[in-house]
Amino acid sequence: MKSVKVGILGLGTVGAGTAEVLSRNASEISRRSGYDIAVSMASVRDKSKPRGCDCSDFALTEDPLDIVNSTEVDIVVELIGGCDLAKELVLKAIANGKHVVTANKALIALHGNEIFSAAEKHGVVVAYEAAVAGGISIIKSIREGFSGNQIEAVAGIINGTGNFILTEMRDKGRTFDDVLAEAQELGYAEADPTFDVEGIDAAHKLTILAAIAFGTPLQFDDVYTEGISKLDLVDVAYAQELGYRIKHLGIAKKTETGLELRVHPTLVPEKRLLANVDGVMNAVLVKGDAVGNTLHYGAGAGAEPTASAVVADIVDVARTLDVASQQRVPALAFQANAVQELATKKQADFETAFYLRFQVKDIAGAMSQLSAGFAEQNISIEGITQKEPEKGQSTVSVIFITQKVQEGMVDEAIKQLESLAVVDGEAVKIRVEHLN
Amino acid sequence: MKSVKVGILGLGTVGAGTAEVLSRNASEISRRSGYDIAVSMASVRDKSKPRGCDCSDFALTEDPLDIVNSTEVDIVVELIGGCDLAKELVLKAIANGKHVVTANKALIALHGNEIFSAAEKHGVVVAYEAAVAGGISIIKSIREGFSGNQIEAVAGIINGTGNFILTEMRDKGRTFDDVLAEAQELGYAEADPTFDVEGIDAAHKLTILAAIAFGTPLQFDDVYTEGISKLDLVDVAYAQELGYRIKHLGIAKKTETGLELRVHPTLVPEKRLLANVDGVMNAVLVKGDAVGNTLHYGAGAGAEPTASAVVADIVDVARTLDVASQQRVPALAFQANAVQELATKKQADFETAFYLRFQVKDIAGAMSQLSAGFAEQNISIEGITQKEPEKGQSTVSVIFITQKVQEGMVDEAIKQLESLAVVDGEAVKIRVEHLN
Numbered sequence: 001m002k003s004v005k006v007g008i009l010g011l012g013t014v015g016a017g018t019a020e021v022l023s024r025n026a027s028e029i030s031r032r033s034g035y036d037i038a039v040s041m042a043s044v045r046d047k048s049k050p051r052g053c054d055c056s057d058f059a060l061t062e063d064p065l066d067i068v069n070s071t072e073v074d075i076v077v078e079l080i081g082g083c084d085l086a087k088e089l090v091l092k093a094i095a096n097g098k099h100v101v102t103a104n105k106a107l108i109a110l111h112g113n114e115i116f117s118a119a120e121k122h123g124v125v126v127a128y129e130a131a132v133a134g135g136i137s138i139i140k141s142i143r144e145g146f147s148g149n150q151i152e153a154v155a156g157i158i159n160g161t162g163n164f165i166l167t168e169m170r171d172k173g174r175t176f177d178d179v180l181a182e183a184q185e186l187g188y189a190e191a192d193p194t195f196d197v198e199g200i201d202a203a204h205k206l207t208i209l210a211a212i213a214f215g216t217p218l219q220f221d222d223v224y225t226e227g228i229s230k231l232d233l234v235d236v237a238y239a240q241e242l243g244y245r246i247k248h249l250g251i252a253k254k255t256e257t258g259l260e261l262r263v264h265p266t267l268v269p270e271k272r273l274l275a276n277v278d279g280v281m282n283a284v285l286v287k288g289d290a291v292g293n294t295l296h297y298g299a300g301a302g303a304e305p306t307a308s309a310v311v312a313d314i315v316d317v318a319r320t321l322d323v324a325s326q327q328r329v330p331a332l333a334f335q336a337n338a339v340q341e342l343a344t345k346k347q348a349d350f351e352t353a354f355y356l357r358f359q360v361k362d363i364a365g366a367m368s369q370l371s372a373g374f375a376e377q378n379i380s381i382e383g384i385t386q387k388e389p390e391k392g393q394s395t396v397s398v399i400f401i402t403q404k405v406q407e408g409m410v411d412e413a414i415k416q417l418e419s420l421a422v423v424d425g426e427a428v429k430i431r432v433e434h435l436n
Numbered sequence: 437m438k439s440v441k442v443g444i445l446g447l448g449t450v451g452a453g454t455a456e457v458l459s460r461n462a463s464e465i466s467r468r469s470g471y472d473i474a475v476s477m478a479s480v481r482d483k484s485k486p487r488g489c490d491c492s493d494f495a496l497t498e499d500p501l502d503i504v505n506s507t508e509v510d511i512v513v514e515l516i517g518g519c520d521l522a523k524e525l526v527l528k529a530i531a532n533g534k535h536v537v538t539a540n541k542a543l544i545a546l547h548g549n550e551i552f553s554a555a556e557k558h559g560v561v562v563a564y565e566a567a568v569a570g571g572i573s574i575i576k577s578i579r580e581g582f583s584g585n586q587i588e589a590v591a592g593i594i595n596g597t598g599n600f601i602l603t604e605m606r607d608k609g610r611t612f613d614d615v616l617a618e619a620q621e622l623g624y625a626e627a628d629p630t631f632d633v634e635g636i637d638a639a640h641k642l643t644i645l646a647a648i649a650f651g652t653p654l655q656f657d658d659v660y661t662e663g664i665s666k667l668d669l670v671d672v673a674y675a676q677e678l679g680y681r682i683k684h685l686g687i688a689k690k691t692e693t694g695l696e697l698r699v700h701p702t703l704v705p706e707k708r709l710l711a712n713v714d715g716v717m718n719a720v721l722v723k724g725d726a727v728g729n730t731l732h733y734g735a736g737a738g739a740e741p742t743a744s745a746v747v748a749d750i751v752d753v754a755r756t757l758d759v760a761s762q763q764r765v766p767a768l769a770f771q772a773n774a775v776q777e778l779a780t781k782k783q784a785d786f787e788t789a790f791y792l793r794f795q796v797k798d799i800a801g802a803m804s805q806l807s808a809g810f811a812e813q814n815i816s817i818e819g820i821t822q823k824e825p826e827k828g829q830s831t832v833s834v835i836f837i838t839q840k841v842q843e844g845m846v847d848e849a850i851k852q853l854e855s856l857a858v859v860d861g862e863a864v865k866i867r868v869e870h871l872n
Binding site (some may be wrong): 194305 | 725748764
């Protein structure tokens with residue numbers, strides 16, 4: 001049997017998981033692939049430190065360039081994360097004619113266009129299934145499984161940390177800060193949680209999903225990104241009373257007036273499967289013109305689920321080792337010369353429904369003024385709910401669920417309504433997606 | 437751009453859908469694949485009949501052999517269904533060196549071993565994504581997306597008709613016969629519904645899923661198959677009261693003592709996503725040792741969802757047109773010489789939990805005798821519920837949920853308990869799967 005030698009850059013959680021899965025499932029993997037696939041080298045920061053996997057069958061080096069330049073490596077697996085060193089190593093590996101597998105979403109979202117172009121020039125593959133939603137195999141499903149479709153929308157829970165926090169807030173009535181502290185203790189959240197809770201990690205992944213769904217270049221800068229750190233517990237509870245769950249979604253929609261690329265907390269009807277994806281799990285809904293709605297669910301992170309995707313990529317790459325490049329699945333799903341820029345919409349042009357909460361001082365006077373304000377802006381209201389004041393509060397919560405409307409019109413209405421004397425402070429605005 | 441010519445055998449619902457999707461999405465498909473893919477010929481039973489698609493761009497023939505033998509066809513798409521003619525045509529196409537795409541689950545489940553062996557001999561691909569769960573892309577996920585895993589179990593709602601009937605029974609309290617009649621009117625069920633409601637269609641699909649998950653030959657005859665036609669409305673309601681939903685599942689499990697291949701009504705905890713897949717939708721849960729539990733959800737039938745899978749297969753095949761066969765994804769996921777027979781278990785050896793309903797005449801005397809009977813057989817009981825007699829009934833329903841146990845032991849216990857004087861008639865036995 002022909003052998004394939006894998007060099008791993010970075011033996012952290014996912015690197016050790018990848019080495020472990022390749023070794024433990026070696027027989028299953030070669031029964032499937034027809035190749036004897038094994039790690040030949042791995043780079044670590046400090047060789048003297050203990051490892052999370054058995055390293056006795058391969059060489060360790062402290063210089064990642066040893067791997068990128070080695071003749072004993074067919075496929076370079078980049079698992080060190082971050083953008084600077086990772087980018088340098090990946091480009092060097094490509095220049096050396098090596099295929100690359102990476103789990104690095106930031107690298108692909110920010111530098112993918114350059115990397116894929118280099119890969120095409122050198123006739124190598126850069127595979128990145130593990131960059132989005134761990135082991136779910138969503139990249140493969142979109143790039144290959146739905147190749148007969150015009151994809152209309154992708155909407156996903158693509159950050160496990162954020163979903164864990166939202167699930168705990170809802171189930172146990174705990175505040176954001178309280179759950180975040182626990183998530184950090186459990187290792188679900190980083191010491192600096194910004195990437196997860198402010199939606200940047202989700203925006204990286206959405207950037208990738210949008211490109212392969214619509215055949216556009218990667219355009220991270222065009223993603224509207226809003227995190228969950230400002231989410232008030234009271235809105236989580238009100239949403240539930242109204243038959244919704246709040247989920248942090250990455251949404252990419254193709255509309256006649258351009259692409260909507262947005263990451264934000266979203267009310268989802270509780271009947272939808274996506275609304276019932278809890279804890280650290282991920283799920284991605286894909287809507288194609290032929291296939292309709294599909295949902296793909298699984299672990300979005302963790303050593304072995306991520307390793308599962310890395311190994312699947314290694315097997316895919318192994319299958320193309322002797323194949324001329326034109327037959328391969330293109331990096332961004334569409335042939336490089338068929339990738340097309342598509343205009344992205346600004347926030348004011350997004351079209352969706354809204355959950356709007358106002359605190360009002362005088363309920364009798366407020367209702368008619370608020371309703372009149374929405375009518376003036378031609379914003380149709382789906383439902384209005386009024387909540388009894390919390391103990392010690394002098395204001396009453398009034399919640400409007402709008403019909404689908406342009407966000408700019410809603411912002412304009414909010415501005416006007418906030419200036420009313422009966423309205424106290426700023427309105428809370430959360431988007432609503434029905435996903436049907 | 438290189439062109440790929442597709443010949444369709446059978447222009448029924450799925451055939452017309454395939455022609456429509458290939459034509460409507462032609463630009464998207466060639467942007468992805470790099471090939472200009474179009475239908476060149478299609479066979480129909482009667483050329484004079486009106487069609488569900490525009491046929492002006494391709495030739496129609498009443499002799500399917502014209503397509504199989506044509507030099508104007510690169511890929512033969514078999515959508516006539518059934519086994520006799522379909523098998524003959526597929527084998528002839530293979531012998532003629534043509535690649536084949538089929539949506540025919542019965543053909544693959546019953547004759548796949550022979551067909552794939554012929555395909556390997558002639559160096560062609562036989563692709564069959566559309567044979568299981570329509571457009572969900574589950575074959576691709578298992579064959580390629582989870583290639584790094586030892587797959588431990590597959591469990592799926594893989595018959596939309598059956599799921600529609602069960603959903604209506606639960607939601608509206610309607611009987612099986614009542615809903616079946618409506619399903620037939622709506623076109624969800626055939627005039628002869630045996631394949632759907634007796635589980636044969638699901639068993640065909642499970643046969644395929646099990647082979648590609650575990651690397652075994654297709655073994656339809658070893659699937660234990662039980663339909664939903666005997667399901668009593670009262671058990672659907674009781675299951676729900678106990679926190680479960682009854683779903684018709686195809687289950688394939690790898691255990692240390694052999695494979696369990698079974699299709700039957702199953703109680704699933706209502707919290708599981710799979711329990712919330714309603715109507716005609718399909719969903720498949722795959723459990724891998726590295727990836728954990730994943731779920732894949734979407735439309736399992738219908739013209740365009742099925743066409744979505746057929747077209748994805750056509751694109752995949754197009755990508756291999758100039759590629760030596762050894763690099764291709766093997767037909768049954770594992771290299772032909774690595775496919776291994778694995779012993780399948782008999783029904784008496786299945787291990788699962790059970791919902792058991794007894795009708796008893798004298799509740800005081802019955803409880804202790806029934807409990808004693810289970811204890812005698814070393815069957816642990818998870819919970820016991822007693823239901824008030826329905827109006828006009830003299831017996832009381834007593835429901836036991838057992839812990840996981842060998843089915844043979846449960847059957848033995850049931851036989852003994854049915855012979856008790858306090859027990860009226862036969863017990864109802866439905867399997868319970870926790871899917872965690």
